[in-house]
Amino acid sequence: MKVVLNILYYKILIFLKVNSPFNFSAFVKSVGSGIVYSIFAYGCFIMTSNTIEYLLVNVKIGSFLLHRFVLVILFIFFIAINVGNMVVSFSTLYKSKEVFHLITKPISFTKLFLIKFLDNFFYSSTTLLLIITAVLLGYGFYFNLSFWFYPFALFLLILPFMFTAGSAGVIILLIVLRLSGKWGIKKVLITVGLIYVISVISFYFISNPIKLVERVFDYYPNIDQYFGFLESGLVKYLPNYWIAESLYWISENKIDRAIPFVYANLITSIFVFGITLFLAKIWYYETWLTSLKVNAELKNKGNKNKQFFGFHKDSLLNGFDESIVKREFLLFFREPSQWLHLLVMIFLITIFISSISGIDIIILKAYNEYLKTLIYLIVSLFNVFLVASLSLRFVFPLISLEGEALWKIRSAPINFSDLLLKRLIIYFVLIFFIGQ
Structure with a gap:
């Protein structure tokens, strides 16, 4: 453990040293970033408090149904963190230059895995935690909860929940690479993808939120009470259920009813993380060697793509375009993290589309116009979020992805601004098509 703490200590020192020198450009950048993040956080805060007020006061769905909607959102949140960590961890744990450096040092693979896992989890979760904190502030503001709720919810509910999802994602990654050495990466990825699809479909069949809404509204207007007896018993074993239940009982000022779910959340997080470390101890080195083989296979596949997109074939475009x-x-396809991230986003889009496609028009007509407006607003907001996410992930880093080869482009006899504009148009067309 001393080795791990020593490496983490120097990583923090390096981070502080790189970011500590003061200059006007860095100051403006920091202030600008702070303003943008503050505005975004404030928007999340306002949207959360207003949405809760709208659902409870105008639509009058009751606190129970509100937290069941939170349960569904948390499930999507869990899947997003799970799949996202699996994809990002492949680059962090197996392709990082730091891993290739530390692997030559007198440090065990388990400790190396632990360092990179924690580094990856907390570094990639900073922005997400900012959003969640703003949402919790909006939630607590509406229900007029005391100050203790915010650190309690963040450190005992949300962080363990995210840690469980991230650890589970890394476990799946280890299993994928372990099996890839025997069956091939393509077969394993298809199998894992099918398992995810089946899991998502099973969740919606088990929880059946639309059916639950119908059954709760059978008690109208007495719907502002607890209807846990209407739910399937299987959903009660899921981490997102524990978080939703904890929030429900905390909002009802019955903290004692929330404590068992908090314990379940913490114990599960520790248990899943323990399994992650155990599998890393016996598999990390083996899967690291397998990753070299997988990268070689992907590189060979990329060479085939080069032949398919060879310049010897006829094209409707001019040579430059x-x-x-x-x-x-x-x-795009030479880097696995790129197209894997795209697959993750397409997977989340599929989940969202499949979930809203099940909304029955008859059910919509059964409620007032406010509910219809809210549903359409949520769909529009998701579309905006989708476009922003795709742009941030794939368009924003276009220049940095060039790496050290950028100097070749700048020294070439071409108009660099024209090149950037045409590259932007390509991604604009693709994102516009997906956003529709």
């Missing part, structure tokens, strides 16, 4: 289009394709 043709080279840009084919270059963007090759740059």
Whole structure:
């Protein structure tokens, strides 16, 4: 453990040293980033408190149904963190230059795994935690909860929940790479993808939120009470259920009813993390060697794509535009984290579309116009969030992905601004199509 703490200590020192020098450019950047994040956090705070007020006061769905909607959102949140950590951890644990450096030092693979796992989890979760904190502030503000709620919910509910999802994602990654050495990466990924799809479908069948709404509204207007007896017993074993239940009982000022779910959340987080470390101890080195083979296979596949997109074939575009289009394709698919992230987003889009496609028009007509407006607003907000996420993930880092090869482009006899504009148009068309 001393080695782990020593490495983490120097990583923090490096971070502080890199970011400590003061200059006007860095100051403006920091202030600008702070303003943007503050505005975004304030928007999340206002949207959360207003949405809760709208649902409880105008639509009058009751606190129980409100927290069951939270349960569904938390499930999507869990899947997003789970799959996202699995994808990002592949680059962090197996392709990072730091791993190749530390692997030559007198440090065990388990400790190396622990360092990179914690580094990856907390570094990638900073922005997400900012959003969640703002949402919790809006939630607590509406229900007029005391100050203790915010650190309690953040450190005993949300962080363990996220840690469980992230650890489970890394476990799946270890299993995928372990099996890839025997069955091949393609077969394993298809199998894992099918398991995720089946899991999502099973959750919606088990929880059946639309049916639950119908059954609760059978008690109208006495719907502002606890209807846990209407739910399936299987859903009560899920971490997102524990968080939703904890929030419900805390909002009802019955903290003693929430404590068992808090304990279940913490114990599960510790247990899943323990399994992660155990599997890392016996599999990490083996899967690291397998990852080298997987990367070689992906590289060979990329060479085949180069032949498919070879310049010897006829094209409707002129030479300059043709080279840009084919270059963007090759740059995108040469990096597994790029197309894997795209698959994750498409998977989440599929979940959302499949969930809203099950909304029966008859059920919509059964309620007032406010509920219809809210549903359409949520769909529109998701579309905006989707476009922003795709742009932030794939368009924003276009220049940095060039790496050290950027100097070749800048020294080439081409108009750099024209190149950037045409690259932007390519991604704009794709994102516009997906956003529709």
